[in-house]
Amino acid sequence: MSKFVTFGEIMLRLAPMGYERFVQSKEFSVVYGGGEANVAVSLSNYGKDAYFVSKVPKHEIGQCAVNELRKYGVNTDYIARGGERLGIYFCEKGASQRPSKVIYDRAHSSISEASSEDFNWDEVFKDAQWFHFTGITPALSDNCAEITLEAVKKAKEKGVMVSCDLNYRKKLWSSEKAGKVMGEIVKYCDVIIANEEDAEKVFGIKADATDIESGKLSEEGYRKVAKELFDRFGLKYAAITLRESYSASDNGWSAMIYDGKEFIRSRKYDIRIVDRVGGGDSFAGGLIYGLSSGMGSKDALEFAVAASCLKHSIEGDFNLVSKEEVETLMKGDASGRVQR
Numbered sequence: 613m614s615k616f617v618t619f620g621e622i623m624l625r626l627a628p629m630g631y632e633r634f635v636q637s638k639e640f641s642v643v644y645g646g647g648e649a650n651v652a653v654s655l656s657n658y659g660k661d662a663y664f665v666s667k668v669p670k671h672e673i674g675q676c677a678v679n680e681l682r683k684y685g686v687n688t689d690y691i692a693r694g695g696e697r698l699g700i701y702f703c704e705k706g707a708s709q710r711p712s713k714v715i716y717d718r719a720h721s722s723i724s725e726a727s728s729e730d731f732n733w734d735e736v737f738k739d740a741q742w743f744h745f746t747g748i749t750p751a752l753s754d755n756c757a758e759i760t761l762e763a764v765k766k767a768k769e770k771g772v773m774v775s776c777d778l779n780y781r782k783k784l785w786s787s788e789k790a791g792k793v794m795g796e797i798v799k800y801c802d803v804i805i806a807n808e809e810d811a812e813k814v815f816g817i818k819a820d821a822t823d824i825e826s827g828k829l830s831e832e833g834y835r836k837v838a839k840e841l842f843d844r845f846g847l848k849y850a851a852i853t854l855r856e857s858y859s860a861s862d863n864g865w866s867a868m869i870y871d872g873k874e875f876i877r878s879r880k881y882d883i884r885i886v887d888r889v890g891g892g893d894s895f896a897g898g899l900i901y902g903l904s905s906g907m908g909s910k911d912a913l914e915f916a917v918a919a920s921c922l923k924h925s926i927e928g929d930f931n932l933v934s935k936e937e938v939e940t941l942m943k944g945d946a947s948g949r950v951q952r
Contacts, residue, residue: 614741615687616655616900617772619665619763620648620749621723622677623699625889625929631707634715640702644680645929647746647779650890653930654897654919656685658938660904665736667692667726674698674722684930692730695722703889706860712888716783724752728759733766742904743767744896746777747814750793751784757793764800773904775803777896778810790814802848803903804841805896808855811837815844831868831877838870848872849903851913853895853920854880861885865921867895869913876910878917883924894923894931898938918942 623646628637649664656662664686668674670693677698678688699718706712718724737743743763750757767774776798780790794814798804811817817840819833831854838850849871856864866880898919902912918941923931 614661615663615737615739616652616660616742616744616904617663617665617690617736617740618648618652618655618744619760620646620745621699621718621721621752622646622649622664622666622668622681623701623718623721624673624677625701625703627703627705631705634702634704634713643928644677645890646699647748647777647893648744649681649686650893650929650931651744651897651900652681652686653684653932654894655901657931657933658897658901658935660901661687663687663690663736663740665690665731667695667722667730668698669693669695669722684932690731690736692722692726694730695720695725697721699723705887708859708861711860718752721752723749724756726755726759728762731759731763733763736763737767737770737772740767740770740772742773742775742900744775744777744900746779746893746896747790747794747810748779748781748784750797751781751790757797761797764797768800773803774801775805775896775900776801777805777892778807778814779892780810780813782813787813787816791816798845801845803851803899804845804847804849805851805853805892805899806837806841807853807892811841811852815841817841834868835870835875838868838875842870842872849909851895851899851916853892855891863888863924865891865917865924867913867917869899869909871909874909876913878913881917881921883921886925887927888924890929890931891920891923893929895920897931901935914942915939 625643626640652662699721842850898916902915
């Protein structure tokens, strides 16, 4: 079976119970997750041979993160051990007109201080079919940026399909640095995934007639974004997720993809959010599954959007749904009726 490899940071997520605010909570729930780890879990759930590459500390908290991945069938053979700490983020869930809030405590994490010697990419990519990373990983440190560039070069050398979710994080780096670093890395990508603001913040590619704050999105504007990304970097696919934020509790969710021949817009789902963390990662996992399994662009897109729609109903970072559950929604059964 071909390997599906993801590379990035897995973190400890601490969250107040329910919809409590940080200042009122007396206890936090513990969840593990991170962009590329979330994608690996999705792929494993769909039956792919998923591998997660990272570095975590040798102590028990690092082992807890590894155990959580193993629980869902993700191969952890290439996770390096060492460093002082696992990155942490605190997540307060929003509701109605109050937005969610994230506070990072990830400086000097094991992966951010990793070196090239921690990863044998020749071994990692042996028998690999796909490699996925996000823009978060090279943002963690200059070391991580260099390691990511080494990884994508080796992946292309070995004929591995490469995808990147741009995932711009302003708390990690500036638009200027992101554009410079990512501009070099994505030259080796076949698939780029972006959301309403990633392309603008990283590459200065702005969608016309769009106001992110008000939730007003222009399909025509994002067609131009997808095409410019596609042409600039010689891609096979450019995908855009489209989130219409009516409130923190209710969103419209859809996506589009451009394959060089046509623009395809997915069905739109109006979703009531239980937990939106990992929504974009679940889209990436679904799209990778669809494209790698022989689906056409439209079916792969619809699978990805249905998968990410379901993720918004699940607590935690991971999208704990089966291929069959995604296909049921994809085919039109959105009733939510009890299954007996």
